[in-house]
Amino acid sequence: MKGRYVLPAAVQQWSVVPRRAWNLTLAIALFGVAATPTRGDDGAPRGTCDPVDADCSASIDLADADAFVSVLLGETPCSPCAGDANDDGVTDGADVQFFIDGLVNTMPSGACCDAVGICTETTSAGCAGEWLGAGTLCATSACTTGTLTAYRPRHGAGYFPFSRTAVADADKTDPDRGPGIRLNAAGNVDPAGEDDLIELVATVNPPGALVALRRGDPAIRVWLTPDKQPETDIAFDGDVTDVLPIDSGLTTLTLYVEWASAAHGLADLQLESSDGAVVFDVVTFHTFHSIVMALGGEGQSPSVPVDSNSGTFVVGIALYEQGYDVHMYDEDNVSSDGSGSVFNEVVDAVSHRGVDRVAIFGYSHGGGSTYDLADRLDAQRAGIGTFEIEFTSYADAVGNSSDIDISQETRRPPSTGLHANHYQHGTLFELFLDGGPVTNSIPPPTGLDVETTPWGANSTHYTIDDYVQVRSFIEANLIGAMLP
């Protein structure tokens, strides 16, 4: 091998695309290399000519690889030795390994951080992450890491009747189980205040690390406040933010993500290094097409933590954790004519949030209220918008014309696509409270009398909603009937 140029320090600042050098190997292997003479016709020696500087730029970088390939393909070399890395007088396949060795050995080394913060010292070309510069060392360089934690939807000023629930790592990019987000176009009512933004926590290391966000859809907007206070939005330039305002001593920044469009979508939001070289984490937001209304029985109110004896709310939380926009209520929020805050929430969702699928389920008087709500929604479709009641469920449904209504609710909710029904036979113990068969319900033909099962033989009105078999049946069939 001949001597090479000593590259000035300034030239050692590489601007390369990782992995590009290794693509060269593949490119070369794909064609049969015809020998290209590189000596002068007169066979004159090449002096200090460097065969790795294949583009004669006086520096060794990946541009030389392109020039080398061109010479292999038959283009005239820019110097007598260009590409003839094994110094045999021709540029052919036998030069490839020598050329790569020369290229790699000439490029400077530096600290390289991957997406999870592991540091290795390698060339810029060999760095599959963020290359910290020529001469940098892992021992003295801190790698930046970052994660995004998205939370399930908010309700009012906080999360009640749910607890603040992070989307599981395994679900972060799942199109259904990932973070769901409500459309928040103009006209949305939000009677409990702006609560359609999704909390997102960016965590970085070291403190104050320089990171940015990249969005996959312009509908995504990011704020520093949950209710979009003035001058708290994080501006995007194109689809990338400037460096996030993480104070130098802090490792976290709480953000609120808005889907500011009336059009549905599925889009990534990723945390990346400020130069965009490394993607630290990604979450995938899906907009809610559906809404789930869970109605407790008489005397049952949503609580945090959930009362394990309120099976309806246990199911509601399970669905919330799986990416659904679930709303849980005391059934008295549905009046006997179906009106009330629950109805208003569904109307707002359909009218202003692009929701076109509804599921309702309830226990005892909540079953009666399920009927009343479905009845009003169906009767007033013309004023609400286009939607389907995809799924309803009763657990021992009792009519709810008032708190003392003890009549069985056996009417199938109007217009429901799929209705699940579980009931038992009341005894004096529960003052004969019970539901009953409902036409065209699942399990067919009229729902399940749980007292006919081994597990539910001793059920009462007060326990029927708590059986895991009942809860799982409702959950599984709702998921099967309706995506988030």
Added chain:
Amino acid sequence: MIETQEQVADRHGRMHHGSRVHRRRLSLLTLAVAAVLSVGGTASNLCLADVSRAEDVVEGEAVRITRDAEFQQLLDRVSSAKTRDEFETRVIPLRRAAEKDWQQFFAQLLLRYEAHLEADGEVTSKTFAGRVLAELKPAHSAAVEALAPQLDNEEPVIAAFASELLRSYEDKRVAREADFTGYRGIVEADYRAGRATRASLIRRMYASDAGLAMKTLMRAYQVRDAEELRAILLGERDIERVLWKRQYGIDVSEEELKAATDAMESFAGHARWWVRMYVAKMGHAHPDLAPAPSMEKLTHDRHWLVRETAQGK
């Protein structure tokens, strides 16, 4: 008509047969002032005689229920039944007693609810009441007449439960409006007897359905002038038409909107307090239909209940 203190006490005594009236808020002064204002108020196109009769309301005196040992024993026996047969057998003497005195039966049922609420829990206590009522099946009017005064019970728990029971007798559904026949019977009886009606009942009616409440009072107060009847009915229809169209997403024409706001304005200046009350109530729910000056004027209305409602109290 202004009743004497004795007459009022007597009236309430009769209303709450078996109950002892507890005077917490003496309302005679209110009644007297209201009656005077009603007579002296500026009527629009109606003769003053139309509004001078006892079309009035009074803040009801607090009601206290006295325990009736016999009824409580009958209720206890029903609740301690061990079998369905036993339950049905023990209901029989309770039914006999109740059919003789529904006022007392409901009073004692409410008292028992309150007494057992803490020990038995809300669900069981309500379910027991519901089960007993389902077995006894009292007449709608008897139930409403017995329960309405209890809206003023001195115990908030009892008053709230009475309200809940009344709600069940309203039987409001998606496909039909509430049933106010029981309420109309009470108000009409008061009117014919020259008594003021309890404000708690009027509040309940307007809270449940303001339009139906107004029309119910129109009938209960025996309005006979055809022109006046038509004006109220047409105005209410003009307003309801707009609300109905909005409910179903149907465009409302400017003419229809104007007809509704004109009706509201006319109602706001109506001589009958219960017509103005409609505006006071609806104005909060549909402010675009009720002209702001009219609502403002109603906050100073000559009738205390209209004034209170317009003020959002």
